[in-house]
Amino acid sequence: MPMNSEQQKHHYDFIVCGAGTAGSVVAGRLAENPEVEVLLIEAGGSDDHPHVLEPGNWPLNLGTERDWNFVGAANPHLNDRKIPLNMGRGLGGGSSVNVMLWARGHKNDWEDFAALSGDPAWNYASVLKIYQRVEDYRGTGDPVRRGRGGPVHVAPVRDAQPIANAMISAAAGMGIPAFENPNGAMMEGRGGAALNDLIVKDGRRNSIYRAYVAPRSGQPNLTVLTDTLVSRVLFRDQRAIGVQTIKNGQIECFYADHEVILSLGAVNTPKVLMQSGVGPEEELQRHGIPVLQHLPGVGANHQDHVSFAVIFEYATPQPVGYGGSEATLYWSSESALHLPDMFHCQVEFPVPSAETASLGVPAHGWTMFAGLAHPESRGWVKLSGPNVTDAPHHSTQHAVASHRPAQRAGEHPFCPGTGRAGPLQGLGET
Ligand SMILES: Cc1cc2nc3c(=O)[nH]c(=O)nc-3n(C[C@H](O)[C@H](O)[C@H](O)COP(=O)(O)OP(=O)(O)OC[C@H]3O[C@@H](n4cnc5c(N)ncnc54)[C@H](O)[C@@H]3O)c2cc1C
Incomplete structure (x- = not known):
């Protein structure tokens, strides 16, 4: 080349x-x-x-030359704060700096795209075949939805840290069901909680x-x-x-x-x-x-999925798992909604914002990174x-x-x- x-x-x-x-x-x-x-x-x-290839290093790319470091215009609805918008710059783009979560679109998102465009090529049944062709899924089961032998190596988290499993059982305690993985049946209903699928191969990011x-x-x-x-x-x-x-x-x-x-x-x-x-x-x-x-x-x-971080301090320091994010949750705020409108991506270390960093960040902790899966606000890009x-x-x-x-x-x-x-x-x- x-x-x-x-x-x-x-x-x-x-x-x-x-x-x-x-x-x-x-x-x-x-x-x-x-x-x-x-x-x-x-x-x-x-x-x-190494900050691209070693999974646990992903935050170290943000704010560097591998990030476009965009900043939104002052937002009057947020006390004129200017929200940062990280985007990858380099071979792989976002897939070289992101959290490596393999996250499929929800079934009803695809059905909505098909209805809006009037083109059945966008519907879930069509896209499911593409997902299957794209994946080389290293987990077990679900041959109906998951693919094997495709170009994208997708591996489930193994030996998850206690905090990841705790999140899934806490969700179950609130009536949010646990799933084997986040990219099968969980993306067809109201949502759920699962250990993540990651684009990590042989211990390295596979962008x-x-x-x-x-x-x-x-x-x-x-x-x-x-x-x-x-x-x-x-x-x-x-x-x-x-x-x-x-x-x-x-x-x-x-x-x-x-x-x-x-x-x-x-x-x-x-x-x-x-x-x-x-x-x-x-x-x-x-x-x-x-x-x-x-x-x-x-x-x-x-559009962007606005999210915010809530940091919890560990009483006893815990190890950081593979890639630092091992569990995800999607759920709908009302049972009548036809797809989940909230997500929660757990991060196994503190992720402060520019504002919270000045308040002091615990040396050991985890972050509840929660956001809107279906924001209704719309913005723009201008020159x-x-x-x-x-x-x-x-x-x-x-x-x-x-x-x-x-x-x-x-x-x-x-x-x-x-x-x-x-x-x-x-x-x-x-
Ligand atoms: C910190 C972070 C974490 C994320 N975590 C996840 C996650 O875990 N899972 C997930 O699914 N998604 C995640 N995302 C989102 C995901 O990475 C992006 O949605 C995806 O990469 C967008 O793909 P794209 O091809 O549209 O753009 P990009 O991947 O951003 O690619 C655009 C490319 O174009 C290049 N480029 C831009 N302008 C020019 C120019 N003028 N000339 C030449 N080249 C140019 C850029 O450098 C970049 O390489 C995350 C994103 C970030 C920033």
Whole structure:
């Protein structure tokens, strides 16, 4: 797999932007066909780091160069607090910094998607077949729902710590049933509690990049570029023909004969689309971006599962289990709801927020990380300016407009700014 080669090709069949969870699957699946040339572009770096690979180290990635470190706009409903939004940056994206919980969508979420789209391909029966094809489940039983032999190694927690088992029995005491695993029958009813399924293989995080792309390393039809920021989608008329990238301050363009796939995560995908001229015309015009296509949904309907941490101190210090999160609970706040609207992910060490950290954090404890499984509030992603270095704004705040730099004389007609990118350096700080 050539990485960052000086003799880089510039034409491919497909260009996949962002090597996170979605991009890794798309690039890996496309590259199964040896006739198809695939380029996968990632802004961050390698995932070969002990904080990525050793399961218990996952919190150590947050706030580092492997995190985009987004911060929401001041929220008037939360005393103007600005809520942090961590997102993975590097090969594997979120799947290289997350808690490694393998968590399927609920049956009725899929039924709702199918009803809303009018397309039965989204219904649970269809998606269940995909889940089965994707998994290599290392637990026992449930052949009706679980899959074996797929690319994603999914292993149940073994030798769980006492606190994980205590949570499950406490839930049972409140009438919340215990399940063998959280990804079978538990995701078809009102919810329940279970020990987790994790994407941990041979004691190491097996991210979605490791599951789908790394095994194809060395295939001549798959090229992965790291530390390369996609700054714009290039269009000829209304058709996406490639992307503009920036690496070490150098602008380059890559062209796709078939398709450009944007899988840059929930914040940067709308940001790059809008900065490329696709989005709500009012927002684009506010920043002097020529409107290629008015598409009001871009940047709208932003959702996240808001959660909060309650820390309990241990009277006697307890060991931290595999990955540090071994039990999960989903439940509905009213029995009439057709799916669970609350979740609780237990973490076996203290996880303070910026605010609670200043109050003092116990040396030994565990965290009840509780959240909304079905938040009804909706936010947005907007621009603070037309340039790749202008940070995205998400949630509630409008940003100050600035101006797109003029096209330089002599630049490639479909690759504006070709060459050295003087004003675009310092890209780590989006
Ligand atoms: C701390 C944390 C814990 C989590 N825990 C879990 C969990 O246990 N289980 C679970 O299922 N989910 C968990 N999640 C959520 C899950 O990881 C994400 O939902 C998932 O990774 C989203 O996939 P994605 O492909 O949409 O985006 P991402 O995985 O974020 O991928 C986007 C990729 O695009 C890259 N990129 C962005 N902009 C550019 C650009 N301009 N140019 C080039 N590349 C770019 C990014 O660097 C990134 O690699 C967690 C997330 C976090 C942050």
